[in-house]
Amino acid sequence: MSDAPVTLSQVAREAGVSLATASRAINGSATRSVREDLRERVLEAARRLAYSPDPSAQAMARGRTTALGLVVHDIADPYFSTIAAGVARAAERAGLIVTLASTEHSSARELAFVELARRQRSRAIILAGGRLEPEGDAGVASGGGPDDGAPVPGALEAALNAFQEAGGGVALVGQPIGGLPVVEIANADGAADLARALHGLGYRRFAVLAGPDGHRTAADRTAGFTGALAELGSPVAPDDVLTCPFTRDGGYSAMGDLIKRADAGRLPELVFAVNDVMAVGAMAAVRDAGLSVPDDVAVAGFDDIHTLRDVSPGLTTVRIPLAEVGELATELALGRAERTRTTVRGEVVLRDSTPPRPPATPADDA
Amino acid sequence: MSDAPVTLSQVAREAGVSLATASRAINGSATRSVREDLRERVLEAARRLAYSPDPSAQAMARGRTTALGLVVHDIADPYFSTIAAGVARAAERAGLIVTLASTEHSSARELAFVELARRQRSRAIILAGGRLEPEGDAGVASGGGPDDGAPVPGALEAALNAFQEAGGGVALVGQPIGGLPVVEIANADGAADLARALHGLGYRRFAVLAGPDGHRTAADRTAGFTGALAELGSPVAPDDVLTCPFTRDGGYSAMGDLIKRADAGRLPELVFAVNDVMAVGAMAAVRDAGLSVPDDVAVAGFDDIHTLRDVSPGLTTVRIPLAEVGELATELALGRAERTRTTVRGEVVLRDSTPPRPPATPADDA
């Protein structure tokens, strides 16, 4: 049963035609065409021999692979694995093989993978997940020097550009880099919607578990949330915006700090954690302190991670259709989308972690 | 800026040596060796030119890719994404690229990917996740799911064998196929341990949400659990072993049935769902019925999915080190493990969903 791989030339011989004809019959050459009966014969022979082309050889002859690179920070994170599921589905539809890279948050590895993809002549590459902002990136620095620091981010952009110039498709998920195609997530808008909804429920005093400094997604969500609240006349005090890691443990310990601090004062009415995983950590901290969500504090998150939909009490959040985001990014990377830039908007999902709150007594803010 | 990919011959020219020498210097030929100074020169030139080999070309010349295929049912499922994280890590250590296939539970697709891997001459392939048992094994095929036209039972095994004979490494995760290398998970033992622990806590009347008929993993967990209980003198009545899908919704609706049925009788003391995701669904059903876990029913699961560690009440479960399983499978597939078969044993984790239960009144079992 040892099948030496069937080659195209075997198929050609079996069908009694030349190698070239067999090739054209099988993958329909763009320029040449093949007589119907010959094509039939070739296809028939291929089927009989269970022929299937060698991707490496095709890649070499065509100068282009059939691979789609997907780069994520951590495939075990449900945020990324859901995006990956969308990418996998869309890639299969497009007849592409997806090669996965889980960088474990190392931007060096991220860069290495982009370069590998170029070298390997991948058809396209998708980068999911934000990178940290360059330090001290204060917006519009007048004049913009020819080389403004930030070695790593700049290198990534350069690598991506090189990849694109070499004919590869690129799509980013989450946040833009240069002018590259991107599926943006309306983080600020979603968080603002959430803030308004919560304000509408009667909440007035908020705290935010804001993720780490320099984390763009976290910053956008925080800004959207606090911005909307400020407009509504319930500004969040700077002290109530806590920096912490973007993880479950980050949420847990930041909430712990909040609670400890509250011993000397009082807890905010509601704590917004900038992602669901952090929110769940925060809820655990509340429980571990012997307090209750939502009786002592309400909690809200962001993303609507599917696996977390059944936590109790149900977590109020902003639903992002992550799998669709993955599919969209694939279309984009393959150049099959109309535009080169899409924004996916989230939808506020109110659950039991933030029940309506009867109007506070006006004197409450003493 | 348009870098035409750097080739080995450019490096050779730059270093002033022949192509062959450059090749030997860079990837250390097994038979020939290269003079130290020449090697240095080549490596230096390669670095200067930022050379990196073209995987397709190497694959063609060597007749073997540098790719590791990973086939899972659904990459969005935390069970699989955690395994994938382990595989990704181990693969990177081994200098391999992982190509991901998410079959969405289609065994036809699974088969297709194995064949693709062979054609593509992947270095190795890892199949995670159980396949359904061959029909007729279960006997009582009452109202099971409609079979989605599974291919010939032996087809997958044949494809895997062909892949292996063609020089590829194979590893399965979860359950064996033929004599192929496998990382087995001690499902029955883990479930038995869990049963004993729960019995030790004082529980006596159990029900099992057992997953679908023919699902081997589910069946093993169910058998381990009920077997241990029978030995302990608290057998589970067949009626209390409920067939249902292996999903959150499966757990939810089966638990709903149990509750509905209990209106006319009583609830079991503890419900064991054969995986955490189902258990969480079951807990949701309990809540939605206005009941409480653990006051009205205790609930236990299996896997210890990381994202679910903070559900409330904390879910008692059997911890399987999924990421390690992925790493192990990679070692196995690469032939780097001692043995060709490993069993990973889980560890019972008791949490608040199954508090100790005071000895029931003897008359309770009327």
Add this chain to the structure above:
DNA sequence: CTGTTAGCGCCTTCAG
């Protein structure tokens, strides 16, 4: 419309 002929980039016998 079909067949012949170069390579794609690299590895690996073979000579030198």
Add this chain to the structure above:
DNA sequence: CTGAAGGCGCTAACAG
């Protein structure tokens, strides 16, 4: 120890 030459499987100009 090093260089030259052949070929992996396939595609894409070229003839015919």
